[in-house]
Amino acid sequence: MRISSRSGRVDVTAEPRADVLVERGPAPVIEPGRPVTVVGRDERLVVRVPVGVDLVIGTGSGRVTVRGSLGAVAVTTSSGRVEVDRAQRVDVRVRSAGVSVGEVDGEARVDTLSGRAQVGRAGSAHLSTVSGRIVIGHCVGRLRARTVSGRIEARVDGPAPDVDVETVSGRVDVRMHPGVHPRVEVSTVTGRVHHDLPVGDDGRVAARTVTGSVWVTAGAAP
Amino acid sequence: MTAPPSVTGAIAFTDIAGFTAFCEAAGDEAAVTALEAQSRVVAGVLPADARLVKELGDGLMLWFPAAAEAVATCVELQRRLAGALSAGEFPLWVRVGLHHGPAVARGDDLVGHHVNVAARIVDLAGAREVLCSEAARDAAGEVPGVEFVAVGPAPAKGVAEPVWLYRAEAVTVSVDARGPGAGPPPR
Numbered sequence: 017m018r019i020s021s022r023s024g025r026v027d028v029t030a031e032p033r034a035d036v037l038v039e040r041g042p043a044p045v046i047e048p049g050r051p052v053t054v055v056g057r058d059e060r061l062v063v064r065v066p067v068g069v070d071l072v073i074g075t076g077s078g079r080v081t082v083r084g085s086l087g088a089v090a091v092t093t094s095s096g097r098v099e100v101d102r103a104q105r106v107d108v109r110v111r112s113a114g115v116s117v118g119e120v121d122g123e124a125r126v127d128t129l130s131g132r133a134q135v136g137r138a139g140s141a142h143l144s145t146v147s148g149r150i151v152i153g154h155c156v157g158r159l160r161a162r163t164v165s166g167r168i169e170a171r172v173d174g175p176a177p178d179v180d181v182e183t184v185s186g187r188v189d190v191r192m193h194p195g196v197h198p199r200v201e202v203s204t205v206t207g208r209v210h211h212d213l214p215v216g217d218d219g220r221v222a223a224r225t226v227t228g229s230v231w232v233t234a235g236a237a238p
Numbered sequence: 239m240t241a242p243p244s245v246t247g248a249i250a251f252t253d254i255a256g257f258t259a260f261c262e263a264a265g266d267e268a269a270v271t272a273l274e275a276q277s278r279v280v281a282g283v284l285p286a287d288a289r290l291v292k293e294l295g296d297g298l299m300l301w302f303p304a305a306a307e308a309v310a311t312c313v314e315l316q317r318r319l320a321g322a323l324s325a326g327e328f329p330l331w332v333r334v335g336l337h338h339g340p341a342v343a344r345g346d347d348l349v350g351h352h353v354n355v356a357a358r359i360v361d362l363a364g365a366r367e368v369l370c371s372e373a374a375r376d377a378a379g380e381v382p383g384v385e386f387v388a389v390g391p392a393p394a395k396g397v398a399e400p401v402w403l404y405r406a407e408a409v410t411v412s413v414d415a416r417g418p419g420a421g422p423p424p425r
Contacts, residue, residue, distance in 0.1 A: 076393035
């Protein structure tokens with residue numbers, strides 16, 4: 017399903033139902049072989065969809081709220097706040113908005129220019145911010161995190177981590193599952209890379225920074 | 239007076255994420271070294287019939303006669319830049335925006351609405367990402383080794399209708415370590 021809006025707020029709720037109901041906004045466009053599409057302008061859109069449906073949303077500046085359990089969710093917005101409860105996969109791309117994602121079974125992908133993004137739990141994570149802040153409570157699998165001058169904090173669970181974090185002048189703080197013994201590769205120009213992990217063959221942790229700081233430690237969530 | 243020549247093809251813009259911060263943090267000489275490294279990688283991946291239209295600070299404008307070639311090249315460019323980063327030869331991340339449509343030649347430059355759209359798309363791309371318009375995806379069709387992931391209809395400044403965007407990414411192929419024709423994996 018596709019939803020677009022220039023500046024209006026978008027509220028989507030997934031619930032046990034078979035059809036798509038637009039409570040507020042223009043009628044959905046339904047064509048054989050194509051995703052159901054709702055195209056708004058500046059008005060608020062309120063849409064109810066079946067549980068597990070895939071959703072692609074784009075807005076200019078409206079707030080986006082997705083409640084319930086979805087399939088793959090992609091949201092692109094310039095400045096509206098984005099909230100997603102639960103999904104199989106999430107791909108959120110914002111310039112300056114706040115982002116809140118609850119639980120993601122597969123990959124959580126978050127790209128921001130600035131603003132704060134929070135992900136509760138994800139199967140794997142791909143996080144990128146220029147100057148914003150991204151926090152992920154639990155990442156079970158692979159973690160890729162990059163920030164230019166912002167801050168990324170993540171807790172990585174699981175016995176064989178696959179972690180790759182980079183920053184130019186920002187800070188990346190990764191807390192690992194206690195007892196893990198990964199291969200650790202760090203590099204810096206004039207920044208600081210600190211890790212206190214016992215080294216072994218339990219997966220891989222790579223950290224790079226130019227002048228920023230990267231902390232990889234074992235212990236509690238950030 | 240004759241109309242200026244128009245060419246239809248794929249227009250790509252690249253941008254180095256955080257280049258300004260990098261200049262401040264690492265110094266101007268390191269910044270120039272990074273730009274030279276980027277130029278080497280781009281020169282090594284650009285097909286003979288494509289061209290570098292112009293440099294825009296740390297960014298580049300590229301033109302390709304065919305969209306499929308443009309998509310494949312940009313994905314390969316990201317792969318090579320990632321390799322250069324791992325090797326310590328290029329310390330930053332590049333964003334790529336790609337669109338397809340006609341443009342008007344003005345000397346060596348290209349101008350027009352579709353050039354502007356391509357420039358807007360790169361603003362929305364994430365680090366190490368190739369972001370394509372729907373027009374570029376449709377013109378490209380099937381690109382071997384590349385898949386398109388829908389990321390949303392994005393309103394772009396100065397463009398009346400939202401631009402549908404797709405991330406082009408390399409397909410991860412798992413290879414049976416026992417070699418081709420090895421049969422089903424053991425239970």
